[in-house]
Amino acid sequence: MVEDLRVCFVGDSFVAGVGDPHRLGWAGRLAAAAPPRPPLTVYNLGVRGRTAPEIRDRLAVECAPRLPDQATGAVVLSFGANDTAQAGERPRVAPAESAAALSAILDEVAARGWTALMIGPPPVDDAGHTARIRALDAEYARRCAAAEVTYVPVAAALCRNEVWMREVAEGDGAHPGAAGYETLARLVEPAWRTWLDGLAR
Secondary structure (H helix, E strand, O other), rough: OOOOOOEEEEEEEEHHOOOOOOHHHHHHHHHHHHHOOOEEEEEEOOOOOHHHHHHHHHHHHHHOOOOOOOOEEEEEEEOOOOOOOOOEEOOOHHHHHHHHHHHHHEEEEEEHHEEEEEEOOOOOHHHHHHHHHHHHHHHHHHHHHHHEEEEEEHHHHHHHHHHHHHHHHHHHOOOOHHHHHHHHHHHHHHHHHHHHHHHOO
16 A cells, blocks of 8 residues: 555646635545545645646646655646637637647656646636637547546536536636536546545555
């Protein structure tokens, strides 16, 4: 049994739980629901507004001190909504550049001996932006499959979820409240538990 399991949640404002009055977001809820064994140390490294290339550039600097060689290190990744946000007439990051940044992140994680789990970007209260999110989501899924990394798509399910879409619309147009994050956590939890079980062996 692993005795020192450490997980970094790396990504954007959804990872940070922006909009949740309880300051937990989906990552905090998953961590709180994790079984007591093996001992788990969690670091939330979600930063508002960050895109895939920006996350690629900070990944090693932020994760390496938290995932030392003597521990079992793992990384939960989630980003993409900021990449697809409109900047003038184009998205902030071109889809090919965003996907290439994800591949570079997965390569870095593997090279350092960490294990990755990737959660897809969720939808927002803008049809055009959400369409771009869903297109990038499909490409992210392909990149993760090629790297043999578990990918959990959430955009399609959340588009159909009344709680998520209502809270996003009532909030800032992107982030839900507590119930929305609880919904997202429930979507991710089966894959999260399977992934954790694999790390614990």
